[in-house]
Amino acid sequence: MVFGRIINWIRNYFRLKNDIRLGIYGCTNVGKTTLANKMSLNFTGEELGKVSNIPHETRFVQKKEKVILESNGKKISLNIIDMPGLATKIDYRKFLKYKIKKKDAKKRAQEATQGIIEAIKWLNNVDTVLAVMDSTKDPLTQVNITLLGNLEAKNIPVILVANKTDLKKSNPDQIREAFPQYPVVDISALKGSNLDQLYEAIIKHARKAK
Amino acid sequence: MKMKMDFVSSVKLNGKTQKKKINYILGKVKDGSILVLDGVMKPEEEMDLIKETMRRVDNGFPGIEVCSLKKQTKGFKHVFELLSDRREKFWNWLRRKPYETDLKTGMTLIGPAKIIKKIKKNPDSFSVLAEV
Numbered sequence: 001m002v003f004g005r006i007i008n009w010i011r012n013y014f015r016l017k018n019d020i021r022l023g024i025y026g027c028t029n030v031g032k033t034t035l036a037n038k039m040s041l042n043f044t045g046e047e048l049g050k051v052s053n054i055p056h057e058t059r060f061v062q063k064k065e066k067v068i069l070e071s072n073g074k075k076i077s078l079n080i081i082d083m084p085g086l087a088t089k090i091d092y093r094k095f096l097k098y099k100i101k102k103k104d105a106k107k108r109a110q111e112a113t114q115g116i117i118e119a120i121k122w123l124n125n126v127d128t129v130l131a132v133m134d135s136t137k138d139p140l141t142q143v144n145i146t147l148l149g150n151l152e153a154k155n156i157p158v159i160l161v162a163n164k165t166d167l168k169k170s171n172p173d174q175i176r177e178a179f180p181q182y183p184v185v186d187i188s189a190l191k192g193s194n195l196d197q198l199y200e201a202i203i204k205h206a207r208k209a210k
Numbered sequence: 211m212k213m214k215m216d217f218v219s220s221v222k223l224n225g226k227t228q229k230k231k232i233n234y235i236l237g238k239v240k241d242g243s244i245l246v247l248d249g250v251m252k253p254e255e256e257m258d259l260i261k262e263t264m265r266r267v268d269n270g271f272p273g274i275e276v277c278s279l280k281k282q283t284k285g286f287k288h289v290f291e292l293l294s295d296r297r298e299k300f301w302n303w304l305r306r307k308p309y310e311t312d313l314k315t316g317m318t319l320i321g322p323a324k325i326i327k328k329i330k331k332n333p334d335s336f337s338v339l340a341e342v
Contacts, residue, residue, distance in 0.1 A: 088260055089273025089323035106269070113264040120261045140331045142276050146260065149253025178333075 019066065019077045020206050023126030025119065027143050028055040028085030030134040031163040033062070035189035036082035040064045042195070048082055054098045056112035058084050061122060071199040076206060083122060084115030086143045123150055128157045128206040130198075135162040135186065136169040139178045148179065157205045160184040161198065166191045211342035213325065214242060220249035220313040228255050232262050235320055240271055244321035244340070249313025250278040252295075259320075275326035277336045278318040 024032045037047040049062045062082040069076050092109035096102065129151055133139045151158045160179060162172035166188035176184050185201050187194045216238055223231050231251070236259075238245050251259065256276070263274050291314075319329075319338060328339040 086260070087273070088263060088276055090264070090267055091272035091323070092269065093272075109267070113267045116264045117261050120257055123257070138330075140333070142256075142278065142329070142331070143260075145278075146253055146256040150257050153253055 019079045020208060021081060021125060021127045022078045022202065022206065023081045023083055023122060023129045024132060025083050025129050025147055026085060026132035026161075027134070027141060028087055029053065030085070030132045031189045032085065032132045033058050033082050035130070035132060035161065035163065035187070036062070036064070036080055038189050038192055038195060039069070039080060040067060043067045043069055048080065054095065054100070056085060056087075056090065056095075056108060056115070058082060059108070059111040059115040060084065061115070061118050069199055069202060071196060071203050074203050076203050078202075078206070081122065081126060083119040084112065086116055086119060086147060087112075088143065090116075123154065123156075126156065127208045128202070129159070130161050130202075131158050131182075132161045132163050133175055135164050135172045135175060136167050139175045144179075148182070157207055158182055159198075159201050159205055162186045163189050166193065213244065213340065213342045215244045215246065217246045218248070220247065223247065223249070224312040228258060231255065232259050235259065236262060236266060236274075239274055239320055239322050240266065242322060242325070244319065244325065247313065247318040247320070250280045250316035250318050251313060271322070271324070273323045274320055275323050275329055275338075276318065276320045277329045277331055277338070278316055279334065279336065280314060280316040 024036050026032050033049045033051050036049065037051065040046055040048045044064060044067055046064070048064050049058055051057065061084065064080045067078045067080050069078055090109045090112045092102075092105040095105035095108050100108065131144070131147060131151075133144065148158065160175055160182045162175045162184055164170055165172060165186045172184065172186040183201055183205060185194065185198045187198055223234065226234070232255070235245060256278070259274075259276070267273050319336070321338075321340070325340050325342060326338060327341050330337045
């Protein structure tokens with residue numbers, strides 16, 4: 001029995017080592033959790049987290065482990081890690097617009113600050129990153145620039161995800177122009193469009209961190 | 211309505227540890243100043259600035275707005291910059307001192323999010339909309 005446990009432990013240890021920790025990063029309300037849900041639903045049949053249009057809906061790091069992603073006959077084992085949205089400011093008064101009570105808005109803001117700190121700490125523990133951007137908005141934000149600079153300094157592979165292509169204002173080319181050195185995949189996480197291309201890109205670029 | 215702007219030479223922050231740099235910046239910004247530095251921090255330092263800002267967010271201080279323009283180095287200069295960073299890190303590690311770095315060539319604006327409403331950035335310029 002003890003021997004069996006040791007064998008299992010060794011198996012799990014090496015399996016864990018082989019899983020690629022895929023961090024989903026980006027600013028708030030760019031569709032990180034919508035994407036994480038779609039990916040998780042496609043390969044495990046379960047969603048990962050709640051989605052809403054109120055900023056900082058995801059305030060805690062959410063994980064889905066052992067997601068076997070398949071594309072074009074190739075397989076890869078992932079731990080999908082959905083991060084709280086990065087920001088340089090959080091004002092609880094903004095949440096009041098969404099008819100949230102003042103006390104709850106303050107609590108939400110406090111949790112959101114903790115979430116951002118956690119997401120930043122996780123940068124040391126991810127192998128590959130999907131940097132999600134809202135293709136209807138200007139991608140040249142300091143948060144995006146700082147995030148990509150950190151990933152480059154840590155030698156972490158990154159795929160830029162130009163999300164919300166289902167919207168009229170969408171312009172994924174502005175992301176390509178702003179960050180020409182990275183692979184960009186245009187998707188609509190909400191409609192589930194072009195996800196196959198994203199999966200192919202993940203299989204192509206994802207690797208364990210050194 | 212008054213607005214205070216502090217223009218700070220990189221000399222003031224060069225050679226300081228990351229913690230000291232961030233404390234200096236956030237001290238000024240939390241007091242309501244808009245800070246203009248004649249240099250840029252490393253991406254890791256900027257991320258730590260965001261992290262430390264989040265620790266200090268409260269009802270009166272919702273955070274910061276930050277924007278930097280970095281002089282892009284290419285080819286041999288880029289490699290030289292990377293090697294120089296590694297050398298600095300190694301030297302500080304040998305002396306068992308906290309990591310000290312100099313600001314890189316460029317410009318950074320950091321201000322309270324309460325005052326700065328919008329920053330529009332282009333690859334080689336940015337404009338700031340502030341409301342006091």
